[in-house]
Amino acid sequence: MKLSLFKVLLAGTTWRTLGLNDAGRTLLEAMSGSDEQERMLAGMSLVKAGDRSTDLIKEAIATNHASPAVIRLLADLGGPQAHSILEEVASGEQCELKDAAEQSLNLLKRIDALPPEDST
Amino acid sequence: MSYEQLEPIDPRDAFTMTPRLDSESSYSAAASQAAMLLALRNGVLGAEPQTACTAAEKKREKFILPDMKPLRRAHRMKVSEATDYLGISAKELQQEKEPRLQDEMARIVHNVYEKPTIEATASLFEAAMYSQHPLVAVAAAAGARETTRLRKLIRTTLEQGSRSEDVLTARLAQAALSKIVPKDPIVRKCVIPQPKSRKRRRKSNTAVITHGTFSSNNSWYQPGGQFYAALDANRPDLHVHDRSFKWTGAYSSSARKADAVLLNQWIGDQGLTTPDFFAHSHGGTVAHLATKQGAHFNRLVLMSWPVHEQWFPNFANVNKIVDIRVRWDLVIMIDGGDQRFRTNQFNIEEHRHGWFNHSATHDPDYWDDHDLWARITA
Numbered sequence: 257m258k259l260s261l262f263k264v265l266l267a268g269t270t271w272r273t274l275g276l277n278d279a280g281r282t283l284l285e286a287m288s289g290s291d292e293q294e295r296m297l298a299g300m301s302l303v304k305a306g307d308r309s310t311d312l313i314k315e316a317i318a319t320n321h322a323s324p325a326v327i328r329l330l331a332d333l334g335g336p337q338a339h340s341i342l343e344e345v346a347s348g349e350q351c352e353l354k355d356a357a358e359q360s361l362n363l364l365k366r367i368d369a370l371p372p373e374d375s376t
Numbered sequence: 377m378s379y380e381q382l383e384p385i386d387p388r389d390a391f392t393m394t395p396r397l398d399s400e401s402s403y404s405a406a407a408s409q410a411a412m413l414l415a416l417r418n419g420v421l422g423a424e425p426q427t428a429c430t431a432a433e434k435k436r437e438k439f440i441l442p443d444m445k446p447l448r449r450a451h452r453m454k455v456s457e458a459t460d461y462l463g464i465s466a467k468e469l470q471q472e473k474e475p476r477l478q479d480e481m482a483r484i485v486h487n488v489y490e491k492p493t494i495e496a497t498a499s500l501f502e503a504a505m506y507s508q509h510p511l512v513a514v515a516a517a518a519g520a521r522e523t524t525r526l527r528k529l530i531r532t533t534l535e536q537g538s539r540s541e542d543v544l545t546a547r548l549a550q551a552a553l554s555k556i557v558p559k560d561p562i563v564r565k566c567v568i569p570q571p572k573s574r575k576r577r578r579k580s581n582t583a584v585i586t587h588g589t590f591s592s593n594n595s596w597y598q599p600g601g602q603f604y605a606a607l608d609a610n611r612p613d614l615h616v617h618d619r620s621f622k623w624t625g626a627y628s629s630s631a632r633k634a635d636a637v638l639l640n641q642w643i644g645d646q647g648l649t650t651p652d653f654f655a656h657s658h659g660g661t662v663a664h665l666a667t668k669q670g671a672h673f674n675r676l677v678l679m680s681w682p683v684h685e686q687w688f689p690n691f692a693n694v695n696k697i698v699d700i701r702v703r704w705d706l707v708i709m710i711d712g713g714d715q716r717f718r719t720n721q722f723n724i725e726e727h728r729h730g731w732f733n734h735s736a737t738h739d740p741d742y743w744d745d746h747d748l749w750a751r752i753t754a
Contacts (some may be wrong), residue, residue: 287590
Protein backbone atom coordinates (compact mmCIF):
# COMPACT_ATOMS: atom_id res chain seq x y z
CA MET A 257 0.00 0.00 0.00
CA LYS A 258 1.37 3.39 -0.97
CA LEU A 259 1.62 5.71 1.99
CA SER A 260 0.39 9.23 1.49
CA LEU A 261 2.88 12.04 1.61
CA PHE A 262 0.89 13.68 4.37
CA LYS A 263 1.06 10.56 6.50
CA VAL A 264 4.85 10.43 6.11
CA LEU A 265 5.23 14.11 6.96
CA LEU A 266 3.06 13.70 10.04
CA ALA A 267 4.90 10.57 11.08
CA GLY A 268 8.22 12.39 10.69
CA THR A 269 7.17 15.23 12.96
CA THR A 270 5.62 12.86 15.49
CA TRP A 271 8.66 10.60 15.56
CA ARG A 272 11.08 13.46 16.03
CA THR A 273 9.08 15.28 18.69
CA LEU A 274 7.23 12.52 20.59
CA GLY A 275 9.05 9.34 19.58
CA LEU A 276 5.87 7.33 19.15
CA ASN A 277 6.75 3.87 17.85
CA ASP A 278 3.87 3.72 15.38
CA ALA A 279 5.19 6.86 13.73
CA GLY A 280 8.68 5.38 13.57
CA ARG A 281 7.37 2.21 11.98
CA THR A 282 5.47 4.26 9.39
CA LEU A 283 8.75 5.94 8.49
CA LEU A 284 10.53 2.61 8.17
CA GLU A 285 7.77 1.42 5.87
CA ALA A 286 8.05 4.54 3.71
CA MET A 287 11.83 4.17 3.69
CA SER A 288 11.44 0.75 2.11
CA GLY A 289 8.84 1.90 -0.42
CA SER A 290 9.21 2.88 -4.05
CA ASP A 291 8.18 6.55 -3.85
CA GLU A 292 11.37 8.60 -3.96
CA GLN A 293 9.96 11.67 -2.25
CA GLU A 294 8.39 9.70 0.59
CA ARG A 295 11.62 7.79 1.03
CA MET A 296 13.61 11.01 1.28
CA LEU A 297 11.19 12.54 3.78
CA ALA A 298 11.14 9.39 5.89
CA GLY A 299 14.90 8.90 5.77
CA MET A 300 15.69 12.48 6.68
CA SER A 301 13.26 12.38 9.60
CA LEU A 302 14.77 9.14 10.87
CA VAL A 303 18.33 10.46 10.62
CA LYS A 304 17.42 13.72 12.32
CA ALA A 305 15.83 11.80 15.21
CA GLY A 306 19.26 10.28 16.02
CA ASP A 307 19.71 7.49 18.61
CA ARG A 308 15.99 6.92 18.88
CA SER A 309 16.02 5.73 15.26
CA THR A 310 19.02 3.48 15.87
CA ASP A 311 17.00 1.65 18.54
CA LEU A 312 14.03 1.44 16.20
CA ILE A 313 16.13 -0.07 13.42
CA LYS A 314 17.65 -2.55 15.86
CA GLU A 315 14.15 -3.66 16.77
CA ALA A 316 13.17 -3.90 13.09
CA ILE A 317 16.16 -6.15 12.42
CA ALA A 318 15.27 -8.38 15.36
CA THR A 319 11.71 -8.81 14.07
CA ASN A 320 12.74 -9.27 10.43
CA HIS A 321 11.18 -5.99 9.34
CA ALA A 322 14.33 -4.25 8.16
CA SER A 323 15.04 -3.61 4.50
CA PRO A 324 18.45 -2.83 2.93
CA ALA A 325 17.46 0.86 2.69
CA VAL A 326 16.78 0.90 6.44
CA ILE A 327 20.13 -0.78 7.17
CA ARG A 328 21.92 1.90 5.12
CA LEU A 329 20.49 4.58 7.40
CA LEU A 330 22.78 3.31 10.16
CA ALA A 331 25.77 4.82 8.34
CA ASP A 332 24.08 8.22 8.57
CA LEU A 333 23.06 7.72 12.18
CA GLY A 334 26.63 6.78 13.11
CA GLY A 335 27.95 6.17 16.61
CA PRO A 336 29.20 3.00 18.29
CA GLN A 337 25.78 1.38 18.53
CA ALA A 338 25.00 1.82 14.83
CA HIS A 339 28.48 0.54 13.99
CA SER A 340 28.09 -2.58 16.08
CA ILE A 341 24.65 -3.28 14.57
CA LEU A 342 26.15 -2.96 11.10
CA GLU A 343 28.93 -5.39 11.99
CA GLU A 344 26.40 -7.85 13.34
CA VAL A 345 24.24 -7.65 10.20
CA ALA A 346 27.33 -7.88 7.97
CA SER A 347 28.24 -11.17 9.59
CA GLY A 348 24.71 -12.49 9.31
CA GLU A 349 23.15 -14.66 6.66
CA GLN A 350 20.50 -12.47 5.06
CA CYS A 351 22.17 -11.70 1.77
CA GLU A 352 20.60 -8.33 0.91
CA LEU A 353 20.89 -6.96 4.44
CA LYS A 354 24.44 -8.25 4.67
CA ASP A 355 25.37 -6.44 1.44
CA ALA A 356 23.79 -3.21 2.66
CA ALA A 357 25.63 -3.47 5.98
CA GLU A 358 28.95 -4.16 4.26
CA GLN A 359 28.46 -1.17 1.96
CA SER A 360 27.65 1.01 4.97
CA LEU A 361 30.74 -0.16 6.85
CA ASN A 362 32.78 0.56 3.75
CA LEU A 363 31.33 4.07 3.64
CA LEU A 364 32.22 4.62 7.29
CA LYS A 365 35.77 3.52 6.51
CA ARG A 366 35.97 6.00 3.65
CA ILE A 367 34.70 8.70 5.98
CA ASP A 368 37.37 7.78 8.52
CA ALA A 369 39.97 8.09 5.78
CA LEU A 370 39.02 11.70 4.99
CA PRO A 371 41.52 14.32 6.07
CA PRO A 372 40.67 15.51 9.62
CA GLU A 373 39.24 18.85 8.52
CA ASP A 374 36.88 17.05 6.13
CA SER A 375 35.60 14.27 8.33
CA THR A 376 32.91 16.18 10.21
CA MET B 377 16.05 -17.92 -18.77
CA SER B 378 17.85 -14.70 -17.85
CA TYR B 379 20.74 -16.23 -15.98
CA GLU B 380 23.56 -18.39 -17.16
CA GLN B 381 23.54 -21.99 -16.00
CA LEU B 382 26.98 -23.04 -14.86
CA GLU B 383 28.30 -26.57 -14.51
CA PRO B 384 31.00 -27.49 -11.99
CA ILE B 385 34.20 -28.85 -13.51
CA ASP B 386 36.73 -30.74 -11.44
CA PRO B 387 39.43 -28.13 -10.74
CA ARG B 388 42.13 -30.48 -12.03
CA ASP B 389 40.37 -30.41 -15.41
CA ALA B 390 39.21 -26.79 -15.19
CA PHE B 391 42.78 -25.55 -14.80
CA THR B 392 43.80 -27.25 -18.04
CA MET B 393 41.49 -24.84 -19.87
CA THR B 394 42.08 -21.17 -20.65
CA PRO B 395 38.77 -19.39 -20.04
CA ARG B 396 38.06 -16.04 -21.68
CA LEU B 397 35.47 -13.44 -20.89
CA ASP B 398 34.22 -13.30 -24.48
CA SER B 399 33.62 -17.04 -24.58
CA GLU B 400 30.40 -18.13 -22.89
CA SER B 401 31.32 -21.78 -23.25
CA SER B 402 34.37 -21.36 -21.03
CA TYR B 403 32.53 -19.57 -18.23
CA SER B 404 31.99 -22.79 -16.29
CA ALA B 405 35.73 -23.39 -16.38
CA ALA B 406 36.37 -19.87 -15.11
CA ALA B 407 33.79 -20.26 -12.34
CA SER B 408 35.27 -23.62 -11.32
CA GLN B 409 38.78 -22.16 -11.24
CA ALA B 410 37.54 -19.22 -9.18
CA ALA B 411 35.71 -21.55 -6.77
CA MET B 412 38.88 -23.58 -6.27
CA LEU B 413 40.93 -20.44 -5.61
CA LEU B 414 38.37 -19.14 -3.10
CA ALA B 415 38.23 -22.52 -1.36
CA LEU B 416 42.03 -22.43 -1.07
CA ARG B 417 41.78 -18.92 0.33
CA ASN B 418 39.39 -20.18 2.98
CA GLY B 419 41.88 -22.94 3.76
CA VAL B 420 44.62 -20.35 4.22
CA LEU B 421 42.36 -18.46 6.61
CA GLY B 422 41.69 -21.68 8.52
CA ALA B 423 37.96 -21.63 7.81
CA GLU B 424 35.92 -24.81 8.07
CA PRO B 425 34.83 -26.23 4.68
CA GLN B 426 31.48 -24.69 3.75
CA THR B 427 30.26 -27.87 2.12
CA ALA B 428 31.08 -30.48 4.74
CA CYS B 429 29.54 -33.75 3.68
CA THR B 430 29.54 -37.43 4.48
CA ALA B 431 31.79 -39.92 2.71
CA ALA B 432 28.85 -41.19 0.65
CA GLU B 433 27.89 -37.68 -0.38
CA LYS B 434 31.51 -36.99 -1.22
CA LYS B 435 31.47 -39.83 -3.73
CA ARG B 436 28.54 -38.27 -5.55
CA GLU B 437 29.98 -34.79 -5.30
CA LYS B 438 30.98 -33.36 -8.68
CA PHE B 439 33.23 -30.67 -7.28
CA ILE B 440 35.75 -32.38 -5.04
CA LEU B 441 38.28 -30.23 -3.24
CA PRO B 442 41.62 -31.20 -1.68
CA ASP B 443 42.20 -31.31 2.05
CA MET B 444 42.47 -27.68 3.13
CA LYS B 445 43.63 -28.18 6.70
CA PRO B 446 47.40 -28.10 5.96
CA LEU B 447 46.97 -24.72 4.24
CA ARG B 448 46.25 -22.68 7.33
CA ARG B 449 48.77 -19.85 7.32
CA ALA B 450 51.07 -19.09 10.19
CA HIS B 451 52.11 -15.74 8.74
CA ARG B 452 52.02 -13.82 5.48
CA MET B 453 54.95 -14.57 3.20
CA LYS B 454 57.05 -12.17 1.15
CA VAL B 455 55.97 -11.68 -2.46
CA SER B 456 59.29 -13.10 -3.62
CA GLU B 457 58.64 -16.27 -1.58
CA ALA B 458 55.13 -16.60 -2.99
CA THR B 459 56.47 -17.34 -6.47
CA ASP B 460 59.24 -19.71 -5.27
CA TYR B 461 57.14 -22.79 -5.98
CA LEU B 462 56.91 -21.70 -9.61
CA GLY B 463 60.68 -21.52 -9.79
CA ILE B 464 60.57 -17.97 -11.13
CA SER B 465 60.55 -14.47 -9.69
CA ALA B 466 57.51 -12.19 -9.53
CA LYS B 467 59.04 -10.10 -12.31
CA GLU B 468 59.58 -13.12 -14.53
CA LEU B 469 56.01 -14.20 -13.86
CA GLN B 470 54.79 -10.96 -15.45
CA GLN B 471 56.58 -11.88 -18.67
CA GLU B 472 55.32 -15.46 -18.71
CA LYS B 473 53.41 -16.49 -21.82
CA GLU B 474 49.84 -17.65 -21.33
CA PRO B 475 50.08 -21.31 -22.41
CA ARG B 476 53.01 -21.96 -20.08
CA LEU B 477 51.26 -20.12 -17.27
CA GLN B 478 48.18 -22.30 -17.72
CA ASP B 479 50.33 -25.46 -17.72
CA GLU B 480 52.03 -24.31 -14.54
CA MET B 481 48.71 -23.68 -12.85
CA ALA B 482 47.39 -27.10 -13.87
CA ARG B 483 50.54 -28.68 -12.47
CA ILE B 484 50.24 -26.84 -9.17
CA VAL B 485 46.57 -27.75 -8.82
CA HIS B 486 47.44 -31.43 -9.23
CA ASN B 487 50.18 -31.05 -6.64
CA VAL B 488 47.79 -29.36 -4.21
CA TYR B 489 45.49 -32.38 -4.45
CA GLU B 490 48.42 -34.72 -3.86
CA LYS B 491 50.06 -32.72 -1.12
CA PRO B 492 48.39 -29.47 -0.09
CA THR B 493 50.93 -26.83 0.95
CA ILE B 494 50.74 -23.11 1.57
CA GLU B 495 53.72 -22.57 -0.78
CA ALA B 496 51.96 -24.23 -3.71
CA THR B 497 48.73 -22.39 -2.94
CA ALA B 498 50.47 -19.01 -2.77
CA SER B 499 52.16 -19.56 -6.11
CA LEU B 500 48.85 -20.59 -7.67
CA PHE B 501 47.33 -17.29 -6.50
CA GLU B 502 50.28 -15.38 -7.96
CA ALA B 503 49.99 -17.10 -11.34
CA ALA B 504 46.21 -16.95 -11.54
CA MET B 505 46.21 -13.17 -11.02
CA TYR B 506 47.48 -13.04 -14.62
CA SER B 507 44.53 -15.04 -15.94
CA GLN B 508 42.79 -13.45 -18.93
CA HIS B 509 39.45 -14.13 -17.26
CA PRO B 510 38.69 -11.41 -14.67
CA LEU B 511 36.68 -13.77 -12.47
CA VAL B 512 39.73 -16.00 -12.03
CA ALA B 513 42.08 -13.05 -11.58
CA VAL B 514 39.83 -11.51 -8.93
CA ALA B 515 39.50 -14.79 -7.00
CA ALA B 516 43.30 -15.15 -7.14
CA ALA B 517 43.80 -11.58 -5.91
CA ALA B 518 41.46 -12.26 -2.98
CA GLY B 519 43.62 -15.28 -2.17
CA ALA B 520 46.95 -13.50 -2.64
CA ARG B 521 45.73 -10.86 -0.21
CA GLU B 522 45.77 -13.57 2.46
CA THR B 523 49.09 -15.22 1.59
CA THR B 524 51.11 -12.03 1.03
CA ARG B 525 50.86 -8.34 1.83
CA LEU B 526 48.39 -6.00 0.16
CA ARG B 527 50.04 -4.49 -2.89
CA LYS B 528 49.36 -2.67 -6.13
CA LEU B 529 48.75 -5.76 -8.29
CA ILE B 530 46.13 -7.10 -5.87
CA ARG B 531 44.46 -3.74 -5.43
CA THR B 532 44.36 -2.99 -9.15
CA THR B 533 43.00 -6.44 -9.97
CA LEU B 534 40.20 -6.04 -7.43
CA GLU B 535 39.45 -2.43 -8.44
CA GLN B 536 39.22 -3.34 -12.11
CA GLY B 537 37.18 -6.42 -11.29
CA SER B 538 34.72 -4.38 -9.24
CA ARG B 539 33.95 -2.37 -12.37
CA SER B 540 33.63 -5.42 -14.61
CA GLU B 541 30.54 -5.73 -16.75
CA ASP B 542 30.42 -9.35 -15.71
CA VAL B 543 28.15 -9.20 -12.66
CA LEU B 544 29.68 -12.19 -10.88
CA THR B 545 33.17 -10.77 -11.25
CA ALA B 546 32.08 -7.33 -10.04
CA ARG B 547 30.28 -8.73 -7.00
CA LEU B 548 33.19 -10.96 -6.08
CA ALA B 549 35.67 -8.09 -6.40
CA GLN B 550 33.47 -5.78 -4.35
CA ALA B 551 33.11 -8.41 -1.64
CA ALA B 552 36.87 -8.94 -1.60
CA LEU B 553 37.52 -5.20 -1.39
CA SER B 554 35.10 -4.83 1.49
CA LYS B 555 37.04 -7.48 3.39
CA ILE B 556 40.25 -5.46 3.20
CA VAL B 557 40.54 -3.71 6.50
CA PRO B 558 43.62 -1.55 6.44
CA LYS B 559 45.48 -1.60 9.74
CA ASP B 560 48.17 1.01 9.40
CA PRO B 561 48.09 4.50 7.92
CA ILE B 562 50.32 3.62 4.98
CA VAL B 563 48.18 0.73 3.86
CA ARG B 564 45.06 2.74 4.54
CA LYS B 565 46.42 5.51 2.34
CA CYS B 566 46.99 2.98 -0.41
CA VAL B 567 43.57 1.43 -0.22
CA ILE B 568 40.87 3.88 0.69
CA PRO B 569 41.44 6.66 -1.84
CA GLN B 570 40.87 4.25 -4.68
CA PRO B 571 43.51 4.33 -7.39
CA LYS B 572 42.61 5.31 -10.91
CA SER B 573 41.55 2.27 -12.80
CA ARG B 574 39.82 1.33 -15.99
CA LYS B 575 40.79 4.73 -17.23
CA ARG B 576 39.33 5.71 -20.55
CA ARG B 577 41.76 7.09 -23.03
CA ARG B 578 39.39 9.37 -24.89
CA LYS B 579 38.72 12.76 -23.44
CA SER B 580 35.12 13.80 -23.32
CA ASN B 581 32.88 16.62 -22.15
CA THR B 582 29.61 14.75 -22.31
CA ALA B 583 26.71 15.23 -19.90
CA VAL B 584 26.56 13.13 -16.73
CA ILE B 585 23.54 12.52 -14.51
CA THR B 586 23.38 11.64 -10.83
CA HIS B 587 20.73 10.93 -8.20
CA GLY B 588 19.87 12.35 -4.79
CA THR B 589 19.69 11.14 -1.20
CA PHE B 590 18.42 7.58 -0.57
CA SER B 591 17.94 7.15 -4.32
CA SER B 592 20.99 5.35 -5.67
CA ASN B 593 18.87 2.40 -6.75
CA ASN B 594 16.41 4.48 -8.75
CA SER B 595 16.47 3.95 -12.49
CA TRP B 596 15.56 7.43 -13.80
CA TYR B 597 19.16 8.66 -13.90
CA GLN B 598 20.75 5.49 -15.25
CA PRO B 599 21.20 4.55 -18.92
CA GLY B 600 17.80 3.43 -20.13
CA GLY B 601 16.03 5.29 -17.33
CA GLN B 602 13.29 7.83 -18.03
CA PHE B 603 15.22 11.04 -17.51
CA TYR B 604 18.39 9.68 -19.08
CA ALA B 605 16.47 8.62 -22.21
CA ALA B 606 14.54 11.89 -22.40
CA LEU B 607 17.69 14.02 -22.06
CA ASP B 608 19.40 11.94 -24.71
CA ALA B 609 16.42 12.28 -27.07
CA ASN B 610 15.79 15.98 -26.50
CA ARG B 611 19.40 17.11 -26.41
CA PRO B 612 21.49 14.80 -28.59
CA ASP B 613 24.05 17.60 -28.81
CA LEU B 614 24.94 17.01 -25.13
CA HIS B 615 26.06 13.44 -25.87
CA VAL B 616 24.86 11.99 -22.58
CA HIS B 617 27.65 9.90 -21.08
CA ASP B 618 27.16 6.14 -21.30
CA ARG B 619 27.44 5.81 -17.52
CA SER B 620 25.76 7.78 -14.78
CA PHE B 621 27.42 8.55 -11.48
CA LYS B 622 26.18 6.44 -8.59
CA TRP B 623 27.09 7.44 -5.05
CA THR B 624 25.90 6.00 -1.75
CA GLY B 625 22.93 8.35 -1.38
CA ALA B 626 23.75 8.66 2.30
CA TYR B 627 22.48 11.75 4.11
CA SER B 628 25.29 12.79 6.45
CA SER B 629 27.59 15.58 5.33
CA SER B 630 30.66 13.44 5.99
CA ALA B 631 29.27 10.72 3.71
CA ARG B 632 28.75 13.28 0.95
CA LYS B 633 32.33 14.45 1.36
CA ALA B 634 33.54 10.88 1.01
CA ASP B 635 31.37 10.45 -2.08
CA ALA B 636 32.71 13.71 -3.54
CA VAL B 637 36.18 12.12 -3.39
CA LEU B 638 34.80 9.22 -5.42
CA LEU B 639 33.14 11.58 -7.92
CA ASN B 640 36.37 13.43 -8.47
CA GLN B 641 38.15 10.17 -9.13
CA TRP B 642 35.32 8.83 -11.29
CA ILE B 643 35.39 11.88 -13.56
CA GLY B 644 39.07 11.28 -14.25
CA ASP B 645 38.59 7.55 -14.70
CA GLN B 646 35.84 8.13 -17.24
CA GLY B 647 38.10 10.37 -19.32
CA LEU B 648 35.85 13.35 -18.66
CA THR B 649 37.45 16.78 -18.56
CA THR B 650 34.76 19.43 -18.07
CA PRO B 651 31.45 17.58 -18.28
CA ASP B 652 27.98 19.01 -18.03
CA PHE B 653 26.57 17.61 -14.78
CA PHE B 654 22.88 17.06 -14.02
CA ALA B 655 22.37 16.44 -10.30
CA HIS B 656 19.22 15.89 -8.31
CA SER B 657 18.87 16.99 -4.69
CA HIS B 658 22.01 16.39 -2.61
CA GLY B 659 23.67 14.90 -5.68
CA GLY B 660 24.26 18.61 -6.28
CA THR B 661 25.99 18.86 -2.92
CA VAL B 662 28.29 16.00 -3.86
CA ALA B 663 29.10 17.82 -7.13
CA HIS B 664 29.79 21.08 -5.27
CA LEU B 665 32.10 19.35 -2.80
CA ALA B 666 33.91 17.75 -5.75
CA THR B 667 34.62 21.21 -7.23
CA LYS B 668 36.41 22.05 -3.98
CA GLN B 669 38.70 19.10 -4.65
CA GLY B 670 39.45 20.17 -8.20
CA ALA B 671 36.57 18.87 -10.35
CA HIS B 672 35.51 21.21 -13.17
CA PHE B 673 32.04 21.36 -14.66
CA ASN B 674 30.83 23.15 -17.74
CA ARG B 675 27.09 23.44 -17.10
CA LEU B 676 26.03 22.36 -13.62
CA VAL B 677 22.31 21.66 -13.74
CA LEU B 678 20.88 21.47 -10.22
CA MET B 679 17.47 19.88 -9.82
CA SER B 680 15.83 20.56 -6.43
CA TRP B 681 19.11 21.31 -4.69
CA PRO B 682 18.67 22.02 -0.95
CA VAL B 683 20.61 25.26 -0.62
CA HIS B 684 23.19 25.37 2.19
CA GLU B 685 25.83 28.07 2.03
CA GLN B 686 28.55 25.82 3.47
CA TRP B 687 28.11 23.55 0.47
CA PHE B 688 28.33 26.19 -2.21
CA PRO B 689 30.65 25.06 -5.01
CA ASN B 690 34.03 26.47 -5.85
CA PHE B 691 32.53 28.86 -8.39
CA ALA B 692 35.86 29.19 -10.20
CA ASN B 693 35.49 25.55 -11.31
CA VAL B 694 32.02 25.92 -12.85
CA ASN B 695 31.21 27.69 -16.12
CA LYS B 696 27.46 27.92 -15.70
CA ILE B 697 24.84 26.97 -13.09
CA VAL B 698 21.24 26.26 -14.03
CA ASP B 699 19.03 25.88 -10.95
CA ILE B 700 15.72 24.09 -11.46
CA ARG B 701 13.32 23.84 -8.54
CA VAL B 702 9.71 23.87 -7.36
CA ARG B 703 8.29 26.28 -4.83
CA TRP B 704 8.01 25.14 -1.20
CA ASP B 705 9.77 21.89 -1.84
CA LEU B 706 8.66 19.57 0.99
CA VAL B 707 11.86 17.57 1.15
CA ILE B 708 13.96 20.72 1.35
CA MET B 709 11.71 21.90 4.17
CA ILE B 710 12.52 18.78 6.17
CA ASP B 711 16.17 18.99 5.17
CA GLY B 712 16.38 22.53 6.50
CA GLY B 713 17.94 23.98 3.36
CA ASP B 714 17.01 27.25 1.69
CA GLN B 715 14.57 27.16 -1.19
CA ARG B 716 16.42 29.63 -3.43
CA PHE B 717 20.04 29.56 -4.63
CA ARG B 718 21.07 33.19 -4.39
CA THR B 719 24.57 34.56 -4.21
CA ASN B 720 26.51 37.61 -5.31
CA GLN B 721 29.47 35.42 -6.20
CA PHE B 722 27.95 33.89 -9.34
CA ASN B 723 25.15 34.43 -11.81
CA ILE B 724 22.72 31.56 -11.18
CA GLU B 725 20.12 30.92 -13.88
CA GLU B 726 16.98 29.93 -12.00
CA HIS B 727 13.92 28.12 -13.38
CA ARG B 728 11.23 27.80 -10.72
CA HIS B 729 8.02 26.04 -11.69
CA GLY B 730 5.41 24.04 -9.79
CA TRP B 731 4.99 23.33 -6.14
CA PHE B 732 6.02 20.96 -3.36
CA ASN B 733 7.16 17.90 -5.33
CA HIS B 734 10.90 17.38 -4.87
CA SER B 735 11.02 14.58 -7.47
CA ALA B 736 9.18 16.55 -10.17
CA THR B 737 12.37 18.21 -11.38
CA HIS B 738 13.76 15.00 -12.82
CA ASP B 739 10.48 14.04 -14.46
CA PRO B 740 10.65 14.38 -18.29
CA ASP B 741 7.02 15.62 -18.35
CA TYR B 742 7.99 18.50 -16.04
CA TRP B 743 10.81 19.38 -18.42
CA ASP B 744 8.39 19.20 -21.37
CA ASP B 745 5.74 21.31 -19.62
CA HIS B 746 8.19 24.07 -18.79
CA ASP B 747 10.24 23.85 -21.96
CA LEU B 748 13.40 23.21 -19.97
CA TRP B 749 15.27 21.12 -22.55
CA ALA B 750 15.99 24.23 -24.61
CA ARG B 751 17.06 26.24 -21.56
CA ILE B 752 20.31 24.37 -21.13
CA THR B 753 22.29 26.77 -23.25
CA ALA B 754 25.97 27.53 -23.43
